[in-house]
Amino acid sequence: MSLSVAVTHRFPGFSLDVAFEAPAGVTALFGRSGSGKTTLVNAVAGLIRPDTARIAVNDTVLHDSDAGVWLAPHKRRIGYVFQEGRLFPHLSVSANLAYGGWFAPRGAVEPGERERVVAMLGLGALLDRRPATLSGGEKQRVAIGRALLSAPRLLLMDEPLAALDDARKAEILPYLERLRDETDIPVLYVSHSVTEVARLATTVVSLRDGRTTRVGSPAEVLADPRAVPTLGIRDAGAMVSAVIRRHAEDGLSELDGPGGPLLLPRIAAPEGTRVRVRIHAHDVILAREAPAGISALNVLKVTVAAVRAGEGPGMVVQLDAGGERLLARITRRSARALEIAPGLACYAILKSVAIAPEDIWIAGGEETGAS
Amino acid sequence: MPFLSADEWTAVALSLQVSLWATAASLPFGILVALVLARGDFPGKQILNGLVHLPLILPPVVTGYILLVTFGRRGPVGAFLEEQLGIVLAFRWTGAALAAAIMAFPLMVRAIRLAIEAVDPKLEQAAGTLGASRVLVFATVTLPLILPGIIAGAVLAFAKAMGEFGATITFVSNIPGQTQTLPTAIYAFLQVPGGEASALRLVLISVAVAMTALIVSEGVARLVARRIRGT
Numbered sequence: 001m002s003l004s005v006a007v008t009h010r011f012p013g014f015s016l017d018v019a020f021e022a023p024a025g026v027t028a029l030f031g032r033s034g035s036g037k038t039t040l041v042n043a044v045a046g047l048i049r050p051d052t053a054r055i056a057v058n059d060t061v062l063h064d065s066d067a068g069v070w071l072a073p074h075k076r077r078i079g080y081v082f083q084e085g086r087l088f089p090h091l092s093v094s095a096n097l098a099y100g101g102w103f104a105p106r107g108a109v110e111p112g113e114r115e116r117v118v119a120m121l122g123l124g125a126l127l128d129r130r131p132a133t134l135s136g137g138e139k140q141r142v143a144i145g146r147a148l149l150s151a152p153r154l155l156l157m158d159e160p161l162a163a164l165d166d167a168r169k170a171e172i173l174p175y176l177e178r179l180r181d182e183t184d185i186p187v188l189y190v191s192h193s194v195t196e197v198a199r200l201a202t203t204v205v206s207l208r209d210g211r212t213t214r215v216g217s218p219a220e221v222l223a224d225p226r227a228v229p230t231l232g233i234r235d236a237g238a239m240v241s242a243v244i245r246r247h248a249e250d251g252l253s254e255l256d257g258p259g260g261p262l263l264l265p266r267i268a269a270p271e272g273t274r275v276r277v278r279i280h281a282h283d284v285i286l287a288r289e290a291p292a293g294i295s296a297l298n299v300l301k302v303t304v305a306a307v308r309a310g311e312g313p314g315m316v317v318q319l320d321a322g323g324e325r326l327l328a329r330i331t332r333r334s335a336r337a338l339e340i341a342p343g344l345a346c347y348a349i350l351k352s353v354a355i356a357p358e359d360i361w362i363a364g365g366e367e368t369g370a371s
Numbered sequence: 372m373p374f375l376s377a378d379e380w381t382a383v384a385l386s387l388q389v390s391l392w393a394t395a396a397s398l399p400f401g402i403l404v405a406l407v408l409a410r411g412d413f414p415g416k417q418i419l420n421g422l423v424h425l426p427l428i429l430p431p432v433v434t435g436y437i438l439l440v441t442f443g444r445r446g447p448v449g450a451f452l453e454e455q456l457g458i459v460l461a462f463r464w465t466g467a468a469l470a471a472a473i474m475a476f477p478l479m480v481r482a483i484r485l486a487i488e489a490v491d492p493k494l495e496q497a498a499g500t501l502g503a504s505r506v507l508v509f510a511t512v513t514l515p516l517i518l519p520g521i522i523a524g525a526v527l528a529f530a531k532a533m534g535e536f537g538a539t540i541t542f543v544s545n546i547p548g549q550t551q552t553l554p555t556a557i558y559a560f561l562q563v564p565g566g567e568a569s570a571l572r573l574v575l576i577s578v579a580v581a582m583t584a585l586i587v588s589e590g591v592a593r594l595v596a597r598r599i600r601g602t
Contacts, residue, residue, distance in 0.1 A: 146501065
């Protein structure tokens, strides 16, 4: 299962020139608004016709401008989950789910698939309802189910959570993780949310101004100081993996983390569970010597791997912690004072309470980015 | 004594026949033209729009005269229809139906066009990505969503056809049992002494038919709209 995309397109004042190969799993197209993400997925779906393109899913060529091949959108069999759901208001949830199956080739939707999707997305109680009576999160789950049941070769998701509030996002993210782990349909997932990308993606394609800036696993891309401008400085931060060792009585969980123990607010998962933790760059403090008499509970021994100065007073330091990468954002003044340079051994300090619950999640089955 | 005399009843029945045929036969064209005007983008769109609306603005007698010149037995289209297909429109009830259809067409197209413009094209796009071709998208998404507009347009056209006078009397005259519809019958009764009673009865029927049509269309459209919104 793979997706191969090479597209160039010219708008007045903007040009898109992107090429990437995505393996099976969830490929996140990541970038700020205006970076060309939606144009790219619309080209894959056939909703726009780019100047030149070669787009193929597995062995099926959807668009090859050199060979003169262009499949109409309804022949591409691409399940598109739109930001606003776009459920059919005159049909029940049940008929919305069935809609794609009416046009799929005979036998393409396997028997029992509908029951599986309904169970996976928790739609059982909604089947007789009309879209107008559903909450935003429910609508989006139905939209995902509808796309899945059209026997798609590929799922496109264009910011499927962007229109939802944080509570609804938290409600849907686990369903998307199940989707990634329980089906083998490749997914192209557009987002500008680092949290979603970190949790869901198996591959990240980061876009900026219509160009690909980086392709790699989320652990690599998110810990790349050069990706920081794309991510946005407030959201920059690396992702590490850790195993829960013990839940302490004082409400903290002790984990075996990269380069040493980590103490985090209580995680609702059994001991021995492998979790991912996203650590914001601006939450990490650097010290040349092991600090004493400090309230922060986590002190990791790290080595400076790379340093990148930003445009303002800040800079981003990439750290190596037991083979995993962390990012720290400090001021240039501090960097000068501490003489931060690649190869320097130092300490990264992290307050336990700085890690929010949504930045800790149970590692998915297919995750391979870091170990 | 029955409420209506035989002559009056003939006029009422003929009016219903003419209006139903006018509405039913023009509905497919009305939907097509509304679709083209709402979604199409082509040179000459404004000319088509103008042509459709022309009967609304022209004096009805002018429309009737144009119909007579074109569809009369010696008119280019009328002669062709008679020689090739054996269809005669002039001074027949079929001609009255044509005149009524043409006069009611702008109202029908307007109502349907408004309904089409209210359909979010993004829904149709979504249906396309789910594998439906353009024709199937229209049948499964667009058509159910514009159904209230189609009903409203059809009822409006029917009511207009029931009341059509000027173009009808110019094109097919006022022959009792042949082309005499409600309005032309009322006109005829008012021309003869002692005809007021007949005219009044037909006036009452006209008002009743028009009111019923409006109430039914409102009711059906509301029902369909509620079903479609899903509330």
